[in-house]
Amino acid sequence: MNEIPVIQRVVAVLWPSFITAGIATILFFTAFDPGVVFVEYDISRLGAYSTGFFLFWVFGAVTAISTCFFLRPCDSFNVRKKERCE
Amino acid sequence: MSEAENIQTAATDEVEQSLYAKRQKIYPREVHGIFAALRTSGVLALLGLYYIIPWLMWDGHQAILFDLPARKFYILGLVFWPQDFFYLTLLLIVATLSLFFFTALAGRLWCGYACPQTVWTEAFLWIERKVEGTRPQQMKRDKESISLKKFRVKSTKHLIWLVFSIFTGLTFVGYFSPMRELAVNFVNWNLGPWEMFWIFFYGFATYGNAGWLREQVCTYMCPYARFQSAMIDKDTLIISYDEERGEPRGARKKSVDPKNAGLGHCIDCTICVQVCPTGIDIRDGLQYQCIGCAACIDACDDVMDKMGYPRGLVRYTTENILSGKATHIFRPRIFVYAVILAAITMGSFYAILDRSPIALDVIRDRNSLFRETNEGLIENVYILKVINMDKADHEYSLSVTGIAGLNLQMDAFDIMVKSGEVVELPVRVNIDPESLQERSTEISFHLNALEGDDLSVTEKARFLGPRR
Numbered sequence: 001m002n003e004i005p006v007i008q009r010v011v012a013v014l015w016p017s018f019i020t021a022g023i024a025t026i027l028f029f030t031a032f033d034p035g036v037v038f039v040e041y042d043i044s045r046l047g048a049y050s051t052g053f054f055l056f057w058v059f060g061a062v063t064a065i066s067t068c069f070f071l072r073p074c075d076s077f078n079v080r081k082k083e084r085c086e
Numbered sequence: 087m088s089e090a091e092n093i094q095t096a097a098t099d100e101v102e103q104s105l106y107a108k109r110q111k112i113y114p115r116e117v118h119g120i121f122a123a124l125r126t127s128g129v130l131a132l133l134g135l136y137y138i139i140p141w142l143m144w145d146g147h148q149a150i151l152f153d154l155p156a157r158k159f160y161i162l163g164l165v166f167w168p169q170d171f172f173y174l175t176l177l178l179i180v181a182t183l184s185l186f187f188f189t190a191l192a193g194r195l196w197c198g199y200a201c202p203q204t205v206w207t208e209a210f211l212w213i214e215r216k217v218e219g220t221r222p223q224q225m226k227r228d229k230e231s232i233s234l235k236k237f238r239v240k241s242t243k244h245l246i247w248l249v250f251s252i253f254t255g256l257t258f259v260g261y262f263s264p265m266r267e268l269a270v271n272f273v274n275w276n277l278g279p280w281e282m283f284w285i286f287f288y289g290f291a292t293y294g295n296a297g298w299l300r301e302q303v304c305t306y307m308c309p310y311a312r313f314q315s316a317m318i319d320k321d322t323l324i325i326s327y328d329e330e331r332g333e334p335r336g337a338r339k340k341s342v343d344p345k346n347a348g349l350g351h352c353i354d355c356t357i358c359v360q361v362c363p364t365g366i367d368i369r370d371g372l373q374y375q376c377i378g379c380a381a382c383i384d385a386c387d388d389v390m391d392k393m394g395y396p397r398g399l400v401r402y403t404t405e406n407i408l409s410g411k412a413t414h415i416f417r418p419r420i421f422v423y424a425v426i427l428a429a430i431t432m433g434s435f436y437a438i439l440d441r442s443p444i445a446l447d448v449i450r451d452r453n454s455l456f457r458e459t460n461e462g463l464i465e466n467v468y469i470l471k472v473i474n475m476d477k478a479d480h481e482y483s484l485s486v487t488g489i490a491g492l493n494l495q496m497d498a499f500d501i502m503v504k505s506g507e508v509v510e511l512p513v514r515v516n517i518d519p520e521s522l523q524e525r526s527t528e529i530s531f532h533l534n535a536l537e538g539d540d541l542s543v544t545e546k547a548r549f550l551g552p553r554r
Contacts, residue, residue: 005306007299007302007306008306011302011306011307012306015306015307026174030168030171033157033168035157044155044278044280045154045155045157046154046155046262046263046278046280046281047279047280049154050280050283050284
């Protein structure tokens with residue numbers, strides 16, 4: 001795990017979430033017109049598309065970063081205990 | 087500390103170091119030759135198209151404009167609506183199949199010649215060479231400590247990169263917001279916040295990807311690089327080093343006959359490594375970092391010419407040829423891909439040309455399922471959206487079928503929709519409850535253009551009544 005360069009880790013979180021956010025934005029706003037759905041908020045369509053895109057990106061990045069977190073080898077959490085035993 | 091612990095610490099240190107190890111910057115050496123010329127023409131053509139297209143007009147509107155605020159896409163003479171999402175799916179299928187077809191045929195043609203990452207990186211490398219000089223000059227300068235001259239050269243390069251990137255971002259937004267107005271507003275610094283944001287966001291992405299990340303985008307971000315092995319086989323054209331002919335490699339004088347010296351044709355000059363934009367050694371075999379740019383072919387051919395050896399020590403070849411077997415470029419796989427690709431492409435064109443220029447959306451009134459009128463009739467309320475995607479204005483008539491005795495009531499019976507517009511119609515449909523057999527019945531709305539029978543659309547809806 002440690003042989004993976006930092007840039008690869010950063011990219012592994014930000015890049016797939018960027019792609020899925022793009023797809024999600026297209027699908028969501030094809031089905032729902034922000035001019036109709038968010039009519040009570042004072043926001044332009046372009047603003048709604050952009051905000052939607054970044055929200056999707058944040059959601060995707062949170063998912064990706066959680067996946068990376070849970071992929072850490074279980075043993076890596078026990079280091080302290082091992083040191084104490086020795 | 088015991089010896090074992092010492093080794094353990096040393097190993098950990100090494101891992102720690104590699105974790106924080108700085109990436110080795112790659113300085114691709116400039117290369118000339120057939121493939122370099124092909125790539126340069128590809129870069130010029132693609133960048134030219136990218137920067138020119140938003141300025142072109144068609145029939146009084148921008149030739150290609152993805153008008154997000156109006157939810158309409160203009161592509162030459164065609165206008166696409168959210169209702170036409172299906173065609174985007176077709177387009178993606180065609181793109182995927184093309185990738186399969188070309189990869190099976192000749193490997194990573196896309197990466198080497200057409201990928202935006204390659205195209206913009208080439209442009210950025212060209213700027214870098216113009217400002218900073220050749221590969222040895224760049225490497226020497228990067229080793230020097232900071233001086234006024236180094237600072238001046240570096241900041242000039244970054245300034246040109248940034249200006250080019252922001253122009254790229256401006257052009258990108260020009261595909262979504264009318265380019266001519268956008269350019270004027272940009273110059274006057276009078277843009278909407280989101281347009282401004284996307285110009286700088288896209289510009290920054292260009293600067294980062296083509297200026298700094300470069301080959302790391304291909305290595306770490308590109309999924310295609312990782313699954314290409316599933317698309318190529320032993321008959322696929324790949325760029326490869328002819329090990330049989332090249333080995334054993336070694337330096338020698340031009341006058342020495344390699345046969346007598348016990349050497350192969352590779353003189354181990356490492357120029358193929360120096361020109362590689364991803365910094366690999368093609369002599370190590372097929373690697374997933376290889377983007378198939380063929381710079382090493384040009385470089386090696388040049389060296390072979392100078393040595394008086396035949397060209398093609400590094401060349402486009404197939405695994406079958408390299409292992410001395412017969413190769414078949416036109417094999418069943420290529421044929422099947424070609425047939426499916428051609429069929430779906432033609433099908434898509436036909437579907438687009440045969441598109442009905444009217445669309446009807448039926449939305450049920452959300453407030454009530456049904457209501458009873460003063461006369462004791464059961465009434466449902468719908469909102470109808472009539473979209474005229476034709477170039478001419480049209481007048482339509484509406485009718486409803488599904489249950490005998492349905493009455494259609496509207497405020498106005500002549501439905502006039504101008505070209506490219508959407509009209510919302512609230513309509514009421516009522517019926518005598520005696521005629522209703524079920525709680526929920528399917529009904530159909532029919533919309534016909536008055537001047538022609540062929541222009542019509544039917545949309546289904548549900549009519550709800552009381553429980554029986």
